[in-house]
Amino acid sequence: MQATSKDDTGRESPAPSGKIGADHSAMRAHNERLVLSLIRRHGALAKSEIARLTGLSAQTVSVIMRGLEAAGLLRREEPVRGKVGQPTVPMSLEAEGALFLGLKVGRRRTEMVLIDFLGNTRAAQMMRHDHPSPDGVLNFARSAAMELTRPLPEALKSRIQGLGIGLPFQLWDWAESLGLQPGAMDAWGTRDIRAELAADLPWPVLLENDASAACNAELIFGTNPLPRNFVYVFLGFFVGGGLVLSGSMFAGQSGNAGALASMPVPDGRGGTRQLVDLASLSALEQQLAARGRDGGFLWEAAPDWQLEEEIIGPWLAKAARALAHVGASAGALCDLQAMVVDGWMPESLRARLIAGIEAELDRLPLSGMTRPTLIAGTAGPQARALGAASLPLSAKFLVEFGALPDPPRDTGRS
Numbered sequence: 001m002q003a004t005s006k007d008d009t010g011r012e013s014p015a016p017s018g019k020i021g022a023d024h025s026a027m028r029a030h031n032e033r034l035v036l037s038l039i040r041r042h043g044a045l046a047k048s049e050i051a052r053l054t055g056l057s058a059q060t061v062s063v064i065m066r067g068l069e070a071a072g073l074l075r076r077e078e079p080v081r082g083k084v085g086q087p088t089v090p091m092s093l094e095a096e097g098a099l100f101l102g103l104k105v106g107r108r109r110t111e112m113v114l115i116d117f118l119g120n121t122r123a124a125q126m127m128r129h130d131h132p133s134p135d136g137v138l139n140f141a142r143s144a145a146m147e148l149t150r151p152l153p154e155a156l157k158s159r160i161q162g163l164g165i166g167l168p169f170q171l172w173d174w175a176e177s178l179g180l181q182p183g184a185m186d187a188w189g190t191r192d193i194r195a196e197l198a199a200d201l202p203w204p205v206l207l208e209n210d211a212s213a214a215c216n217a218e219l220i221f222g223t224n225p226l227p228r229n230f231v232y233v234f235l236g237f238f239v240g241g242g243l244v245l246s247g248s249m250f251a252g253q254s255g256n257a258g259a260l261a262s263m264p265v266p267d268g269r270g271g272t273r274q275l276v277d278l279a280s281l282s283a284l285e286q287q288l289a290a291r292g293r294d295g296g297f298l299w300e301a302a303p304d305w306q307l308e309e310e311i312i313g314p315w316l317a318k319a320a321r322a323l324a325h326v327g328a329s330a331g332a333l334c335d336l337q338a339m340v341v342d343g344w345m346p347e348s349l350r351a352r353l354i355a356g357i358e359a360e361l362d363r364l365p366l367s368g369m370t371r372p373t374l375i376a377g378t379a380g381p382q383a384r385a386l387g388a389a390s391l392p393l394s395a396k397f398l399v400e401f402g403a404l405p406d407p408p409r410d411t412g413r414s
Contacts, residue, residue, distance in 0.1 A: 030399065031056065031064055036073065036093070037398045038405075040220065044077050044090035053405045065091055072159070073097035073117070073397075093117050096156060098397065101148065101163040101203070102389025103141050104210060105132055105171075107237035107282070108299040112144040113385045117393075119221035121382065123148045128299060131180060132171070134191040141197055162203045162392025165194055166210035166384045168238070169256055206391040211240025212258060213387030216249060217379040218340060219401055220390050224378050227337035228402065231330040231372070233260060233323060234383060235343030235353075237299075239280045245334065247402030263329070265322040275326060279319035281344065287311055304346050312349070320356025327357065328364050331372040342377025350376060 031054075038053055039045050045053075051061045068074040068091075075094045079087035097117040104111050111126035125144040129136060141163075149157060171188035198205040208216070215232040232242040242258040243250045250257050261276035277283060285295035288311065298305065327339040341354050354374050361371060379386055 028064070031060070032068060033397055033399045034404075035061070035064055035068065037401065039074070039091065039093055040398065041401060041404055044092035046080070046088035046090050048088060071097070095120065096159065098393070099152075099156060099160045100389040100392050101145060101160065102166065102213075102385045102387070102391075103137075103144075103163060104166045104213075104385040104388050105137055105168070106210070106299075106384070107131065107168075110137055110140055111385050112141060112148060113382065113389055114148040115386065115389045119217075119386060119390070121386070123151075124385070128296075131185065134187050134193055138193055138196055141193075142200060145201060160203055161396055163197065163201060163205045164213065164388040164391030165197070165205065165207040166213035166388035166391075167193070167207055168210050168240070169259075204392060204395075206395060208388070208391055209240065209256060209259075210236075210384045210388070211260075212242045212249065212251070212255075213391065214240075214342065214379065214383035215242025215244065215258065215340075215387065216390050216394065217383045217387035218342065218377050219244065219249070220394065220398070221386060222378045224375055226340070226375070227373075229334065229336045230338040230340055230375070231260075231327065231334075231336055232258065232340045232377070233326065233342070234377075235280060235319070235341075235345065236384065237280065237282050237285075237344075238276050243330075243334070245402075247404070248400040260326060263326055265325045268318065268321060275322050278322040283318070284312075284315045287315055298344075305349070316349075316352055316356050320353055321360050323353075324357050324360030324364060327361065327372045327374070328366060328369075332369045335370065336372050337370070338373040338375050340375045340377050342379060342383050344381045347376075347380075 034054060035050055038050060047058065047061050047065055050056070050065070051058045054061070056064075065074060069076070072094055074091045074097070077090040077092055079089050081087040095116045095118045099117070099122070100115050102113045102115065108130070109126060109128055110132055111124060113124045114122045116122055125140075125147060127136075127140045145163065149160060172185045194205050194207040211232075211234050214234045218232060219226070226244075228244075228247040230244050232244065234240055239261050240258065241260040243252075252258075261274060261280070263275045264272045265275050265278065267273040267278065281298055285298060288295040288298075291311065293311075323339075323341070330336055330339070339357075341350065341357070343350060343353075345353075354376055358374055361374075377383065
């Protein structure tokens with residue numbers, strides 16, 4: 001859809017050109033992405049609604065939507081008849097219009113998913129490990145990509161648009177946290193798995209911090225209405241997040257904005273500790289180990305965990321207290337409207353955590369600022385893998401959601 005170049009993360013960006021024809025092509029590509037973004041955000045829309053939202057002429061919108069339909073990215077819904085005039089024909093995203101692969105690299109679990117244009121997971125593979133190594137991850141990724149795509153009909157294989165990688169930054173700093181010998185993770189400092197996979201695979205390969213990728217999944221696939229300014233928290237083995245300002249992800253100077261794990265928070269004893277020490281599943285695993293329990297089951301699946309209250313209760317209390325300070329601090333600094341909380345955990349446990357954060361916010365002095373609303377994430381335990389797969393989707397088919405116009409107030413539908 002658009003001529004692109006790539007930066008050193010593999011992100012695609014418009015290729016520069018001074019030619020009038022190239023400018024026209026770039027504008028056409030931008031408008032196509034704008035239309036797809038509006039339909040993704042608001043659901044099926046008719047041409048007249050797209051024209052009203054964008055300010056584009058009805059003829060321009062008609063040409064764009066016919067092209068997107070011919071490309072297999074949009075499909076027609078049933079006509080909607082109003083009181084007067086011709087019926088309108090809403091257009092929605094075609095699930096099989098494009099497919100994407102997502103690789104999530106975790107401390108205990110690495111997985112790859114294949115998703116469609118709507119964000120539905122079509123297939124997945126996973127690998128458990130005590131700690132990730134570059135060679136192990138690369139071998140898994142090559143094998144999983146083959147296994148996930150081999151059963152597809154040729155027509156669908158041609159619609160695979162890229163592979164996204166959700167990778168925690170500075171992996172070489174993990175050795176101590178994972179109970180390994182110093183230097184055990186140093187190989188991550190000299191390897192570029194994005195470039196190595198890009199050399200082996202026939203698709204574009206992009207890379208992002210895993211928690212930032214999870215935040216992107218919530219923005220693109222989430223089902224809850226989201227405010228334009230919020231901090232996103234994902235609890236996995238460690239804890240991470242993302243910062244959304246004016247409806248778009250804010251990356252920061254080094255791309256590491258929202259690195260919540262390093263944030264100092266009160267430890268409940270008059271001192272401070274980093275958030276990761278109090279609000280992470282590694283802390284829960286350590287509590288299990290201290291009681292002679294093997295915490296390996298935490299990384300197998302997240303629908304249900306059998307945990308005694310004397311273990312989960314204290315962990316929840318510490319995590320909720322720490323995250324309340326994160327929400328209050330981020331809210332005061334950036335005038336945020338909300339904190340979105342998600343994680344690799346059962347929904348029932350996440351609900352208890354959010355209730356605990358609410359209770360802790362009640363105890364904090366919040367005068368002079370807007371108290372952030374707490375919102376449960378909807379991407380769930382698979383948010384990081386979905387977020388990784390969303391990277392090529394965003395790069396090729398979307399504009400920044402912060403740049404989208406407000407939803408239509410009167411669609412004329414009956």
